[in-house]
Amino acid sequence: MGKVVAVTGNEAVANALRQVNPDVCAAYPITPATDIMQRFTSFVSNGMVDTEMILVESEHSAMSACVGASAAGGRVITATSSQGLALMWEILFIASGSRMPIIMPVVNRALSAPLNIHGDHSDTMGARDSGWIQLYSENAQDAYDNTIQAFRIAEHLDIRLPVMVCLDGFIISHSIERIEYMEDEPVKKFVGEYKQVYPLLDVEHPVSYGPLILPDLYMEYKRAQHEVMTKASKVVLDVASDFEKISGRRYGLFESYRLDDADIALVILNSAAGTAKDVVDEFREKGIKAGLLKPRLFRPFPYGEVADALKSAKAVCVMDRADSFGGFGPLYMEIASAFMMNGNKPALINKIYGLGGRDFLPEHAETVLNELNDIVKGGKVKTHKEYIGVRE
Amino acid sequence: MADTIEIRWHGRGGQGTVTAAKVLADACLSGGRYVQAFPEYGPERSGAPLRAYNRVSGKELRMHCPVLHPNVVAIADATLLDGVNVAEGAKEDTIFIINTAKDPSYMRAKLKLSAKQKVYTLDATKIAIECFGRALPNAPMLGAVSKATAIVGLDALLEDVRKSFGKKFAQKIIDGNLEATKRGYEEVKEG
Numbered sequence: 343m344g345k346v347v348a349v350t351g352n353e354a355v356a357n358a359l360r361q362v363n364p365d366v367c368a369a370y371p372i373t374p375a376t377d378i379m380q381r382f383t384s385f386v387s388n389g390m391v392d393t394e395m396i397l398v399e400s401e402h403s404a405m406s407a408c409v410g411a412s413a414a415g416g417r418v419i420t421a422t423s424s425q426g427l428a429l430m431w432e433i434l435f436i437a438s439g440s441r442m443p444i445i446m447p448v449v450n451r452a453l454s455a456p457l458n459i460h461g462d463h464s465d466t467m468g469a470r471d472s473g474w475i476q477l478y479s480e481n482a483q484d485a486y487d488n489t490i491q492a493f494r495i496a497e498h499l500d501i502r503l504p505v506m507v508c509l510d511g512f513i514i515s516h517s518i519e520r521i522e523y524m525e526d527e528p529v530k531k532f533v534g535e536y537k538q539v540y541p542l543l544d545v546e547h548p549v550s551y552g553p554l555i556l557p558d559l560y561m562e563y564k565r566a567q568h569e570v571m572t573k574a575s576k577v578v579l580d581v582a583s584d585f586e587k588i589s590g591r592r593y594g595l596f597e598s599y600r601l602d603d604a605d606i607a608l609v610i611l612n613s614a615a616g617t618a619k620d621v622v623d624e625f626r627e628k629g630i631k632a633g634l635l636k637p638r639l640f641r642p643f644p645y646g647e648v649a650d651a652l653k654s655a656k657a658v659c660v661m662d663r664a665d666s667f668g669g670f671g672p673l674y675m676e677i678a679s680a681f682m683m684n685g686n687k688p689a690l691i692n693k694i695y696g697l698g699g700r701d702f703l704p705e706h707a708e709t710v711l712n713e714l715n716d717i718v719k720g721g722k723v724k725t726h727k728e729y730i731g732v733r734e
Numbered sequence: 735m736a737d738t739i740e741i742r743w744h745g746r747g748g749q750g751t752v753t754a755a756k757v758l759a760d761a762c763l764s765g766g767r768y769v770q771a772f773p774e775y776g777p778e779r780s781g782a783p784l785r786a787y788n789r790v791s792g793k794e795l796r797m798h799c800p801v802l803h804p805n806v807v808a809i810a811d812a813t814l815l816d817g818v819n820v821a822e823g824a825k826e827d828t829i830f831i832i833n834t835a836k837d838p839s840y841m842r843a844k845l846k847l848s849a850k851q852k853v854y855t856l857d858a859t860k861i862a863i864e865c866f867g868r869a870l871p872n873a874p875m876l877g878a879v880s881k882a883t884a885i886v887g888l889d890a891l892l893e894d895v896r897k898s899f900g901k902k903f904a905q906k907i908i909d910g911n912l913e914a915t916k917r918g919y920e921e922v923k924e925g
Contacts, residue, residue, distance in 0.1 A: 346763060346766075347763075348756075348759045348760045348763050348769050348771070460775070480796075481796075481798070510798075512772075512775050513772075513798050514798070516772065516773075516775065517770060517771070517772035517798075518755075518756055518759050518760075518769070518770065518771040518772065519768075519769070519770050519795070520759075520763060520767070520768045520769050520770075520795075613798040614798065616795075616796030616797060616798050617796065617797050617798050617799050619796050620796055620797055699775075701799050701800060702798075702799060703799050703802070704797070704799070
């Protein structure tokens with residue numbers, strides 16, 4: 343049995359990292375993720391973990407040190423946000439391409455310019471194609487649970503890929519919520535001993551990392567990377583099933599909320615999904631069949647399963663807290679692809695909300711659900727992409 | 735009272751208002767309740783007006799946005815009343831708890847509150863100065879919130895004040911804050 347506490351999202355994530363007790367951590371501070379590493383370095387200083395802490399001069403160096411430590415054969419972590427993740431960009435691909443199971447909580451924050459420290463998903467959506475597995479978290483409990491599960495997913499011998507655990511800046515990272523911690527022992531047992539694969543420090547069996555691969559083999563290598571990524575979904579589910587046994591909390595590839603008979607549906611990530619679920623309930627009470635899908639695993643994206651879960655919906659709005667200027671929001675593009683694959687063709691619209699920490703309020707979800715309801719009743723789709731909660 | 739109690743705190747940077755919201759959340763964990771505590775993050779400057787929020791509920795709290803229609807408004811600094819609309823979004827039965835030396839009836843008239851909206855006042859700053867020598871009204875405000883709302887009992891609250899202040903302060907300061915919390919509970923006036 344765990345312990346019920348009132349803590350911030352950052353505190354919960356830091357505690358999960360303490361319970362796992364990784365070998366190496368290299369980090370550089372950035373708001374709003376700083377607090378995770380500030381707490382973790384205290385654990386190191388106070389002897390509560392055996393981790394070797396490497397303080398570096400930038401996030402580029404932080405991820406580079408992680409890559410080195412992972413190649414050497416260690417269980418490795420870091421954490422970042424926004425510009426920090428952007429500065430790591432070059433090395434993100436080296437971590438995934440070299441099949442390094444590095445774990446990185448990312449506290450979602452807007453990107454400059456203009457400078458903004460608040461929550462949106464521009465940072466991790468920008469790292470969408472970096473070859474990292476991405477898990478998204480609605481609240482502090484999800485962030486804690488996802489962080490623990492991330493180690494098992496990343497280190498699975500069929501996978502060996504880095505994982506980002508995404509949580510909303512300030513809204514989750516700095517807000518206090520009730521969550522349930524597990525005891526240290528069950529967490530340690532669940533995560534297990536780290537299994538080294540071709541460690542550089544095994545001098546009896548020398549290996550080489552980071553070779554040059556020319557056109558004759560590069561494409562095969564990249565296809566192999568895609569293939570291993572597609573296997574991750576099953577591992578995510580297997581790990582979630584084991585996790586449920588010790589925690590009582592169930593996780594999937596996404597959450598289906600009141601979707602079975604839904605006429606209208608929202609697709610929405612992270613903390614705003616919680617607010618939207620309360621509004622979905624209000625619509626249900628009015629007799630309107632509303633539902634919601636909250637992706638958890640964004641890379642690899644479970645296209646078939648998502649399209650199947652949304653099959654009863656006649657009108658769907660994908661809500662993006664990130665943008666692709668001159669294009670649709672990144673989540674919308676995935677959902678559109680999913681529908682295209684299974685031939686499902688509901689009316690589909692895209693709303694951009696909450697950029698730079700703009701509040702996502704119940705009234706926003708309400709407006710969107712009303713618009714979807716009008717479409718189902720025979721109304722036309724007025725705009726395919728629109729910004730909501732924005733001043734004209 | 736509603737299933738979910740939503741509280742909006744008004745204070746100024748440096749007065750301990752955010753700490754008050756955190757302590758209250760922790761104290762309300764008892765009985766399997768769900769809690770939230772979060773400030774509105776802006777440029778953090780000493781003396782600048784700020785808001786902080788609590789939600790307390792018997793069911794899971796999924797809402798992740800500021801409290802728009804508070805059941806309780808706790809005002810840690812009455813000088814805010816002239817610049818901030820503390821009654822914004824208030825319900826017809828919202829409870830107002832104000833740190834002021836004035837009477838509840840004076841505050842009711844000043845804020846133009848309806849008969850159904852309860853008003854509580856206490857001189858939290860005076861209590862704080864007498865108990866531990868500093869104008870930090872958060873501990874007496876917490877005592878007043880406990881009395882006015884019954885959201886958490888005084889004993890549970892004192893335990894959390896002890897725990898929370900115990901991490902940072904000397905015994906003398908902790909004792910002063912415990913005394914201030916008790917006095918806030920005892921001295922708050924309803925009108």
